[in-house]
Amino acid sequence: MLPRLATRYVVFNIIVGSLAACSPARDSSGDAAGGQRFSVALLTPGPISDQSWNGGAYEGLMHIRDSLGAQVSHIQTKTPAEFEENFRQYGAAGYALVFGHGFEFQDAAARVGPAFPKTVFVTTGGTRTSANVAAMSFAFEEPSYLAGIIAASVSKSGIIGCIGGTELPPVKSGFAAFVQGVHAVNPKARVVIAYLGNWDDAGAGKEQALAQIARGVDVIYQNADAAGLGIFQAAKESNGVYIIGSNSDQNHVAPSVTLGSVVIDLPNAFMSIAREVKSGAFAPRVHVLDTRSGVMKWVPNPSMKSVVPRQILQRVDSVERQMRDGTFAPPWPVRTPEDR
Numbered sequence: 001m002l003p004r005l006a007t008r009y010v011v012f013n014i015i016v017g018s019l020a021a022c023s024p025a026r027d028s029s030g031d032a033a034g035g036q037r038f039s040v041a042l043l044t045p046g047p048i049s050d051q052s053w054n055g056g057a058y059e060g061l062m063h064i065r066d067s068l069g070a071q072v073s074h075i076q077t078k079t080p081a082e083f084e085e086n087f088r089q090y091g092a093a094g095y096a097l098v099f100g101h102g103f104e105f106q107d108a109a110a111r112v113g114p115a116f117p118k119t120v121f122v123t124t125g126g127t128r129t130s131a132n133v134a135a136m137s138f139a140f141e142e143p144s145y146l147a148g149i150i151a152a153s154v155s156k157s158g159i160i161g162c163i164g165g166t167e168l169p170p171v172k173s174g175f176a177a178f179v180q181g182v183h184a185v186n187p188k189a190r191v192v193i194a195y196l197g198n199w200d201d202a203g204a205g206k207e208q209a210l211a212q213i214a215r216g217v218d219v220i221y222q223n224a225d226a227a228g229l230g231i232f233q234a235a236k237e238s239n240g241v242y243i244i245g246s247n248s249d250q251n252h253v254a255p256s257v258t259l260g261s262v263v264i265d266l267p268n269a270f271m272s273i274a275r276e277v278k279s280g281a282f283a284p285r286v287h288v289l290d291t292r293s294g295v296m297k298w299v300p301n302p303s304m305k306s307v308v309p310r311q312i313l314q315r316v317d318s319v320e321r322q323m324r325d326g327t328f329a330p331p332w333p334v335r336t337p338e339d340r
Contacts, residue, residue, distance in 0.1 A: 037071040038278050039095045040064050045102045046199050050226035056248040057101040060270030083108035091116030097277045103168050109133050120277050125170045129284045139290035140174030142323050143262040143298040146316050147244045148181020151219040153312040158189045161217035165199035165224045180331050205230030213238050251301040260300040269295045291323040
């Protein structure tokens with residue numbers, strides 16, 4: 001979720017700077033009066049090749065393009081200054097909707113929003129809202145808790161690892177819930193948590209994973225985007241070590257050692273916002289997306305089903321049903337949107 005160079009980007013049908021600074025009013029079809037197409041942009045803080053956080057967001061952008069006939073654009077950014085610069089460029093170009101994909105984009109969106117009242121700015125993981133600024137908050141805790149139950153049931157050493165990119169609040173809260181899931185099965189288990197300080201360095205991810213494995217860790221929950229690919233590689237090269245994916249369904253990355261993935265259905269999450277904006281029904285708020293909404297999911301790897309004890313699979317199914325129907329009492333403090 002941390003950024004890379006703004007100059008390394010992919011653009012689809014980018015609207016040139018000659019467009020009016022504010023997009024004109026839209027008719028009931030969602031197209032602008034006079035035939036201007038619904039336009040949506042995405043800023044990601046890392047490469048869309050990560051098969052995780054950024055790749056899932058890009059899939060969401062493509063889903064909007066294909067389903068709504070939107071004109072779309074994507075830029076990969078690096079610094080907070082680039083966040084703001086590109087928000088302003090899209091606002092000036094008359095884009096209807098701009099996603100800043102990460103907690104770290106919220107301050108830039110709050111600064112830029114007032115200057116472009118006809119553009120809706122949405123950040124993922126943030127909490128800042130205003131007349132044309134909204135946020136999506138993902139309940140990482142729920143599927144992370146289920147992943148912790150699975151991890152504890154499979155671990156033979158009783159030492160389990162978590163590796164993140166940086167200490168962003170959503171990552172930390174997901175790891176905390178994972179630890180509670182681990183201890184729900186094995187109160188004596190030890191969980192080792194480390195952060196890489198970046199989201200792009202696969203070599204650093206592999207090195208940290210091997211260091212944890214050397215300490216006896218035999219299951220690793222990673223949330224490190226492109227750097228996480230190195231963690232998968234370390235697990236594949238080590239005997240008896242399993243891994244848990246994050247953000248997107250990563251079960252295919254290393255199917256022989258991946259127990260499952262903590263998944264955000266970003267395409268559907270993005271689509272729900274885009275439909276709201278296109279229809280003119282946008283309301284600024286923090287959109288809390290959890291298991292009940294269908295956006296947050298624990299996706300087990302079918303090929304690893306035999307590794308997990310049957311009673312644990314039944315327990316996970318039971319807890320997940322409770323999460324979906326709203327009867328699950330989380331062991332972590334319930335956060336309001338303002339806390340997220």
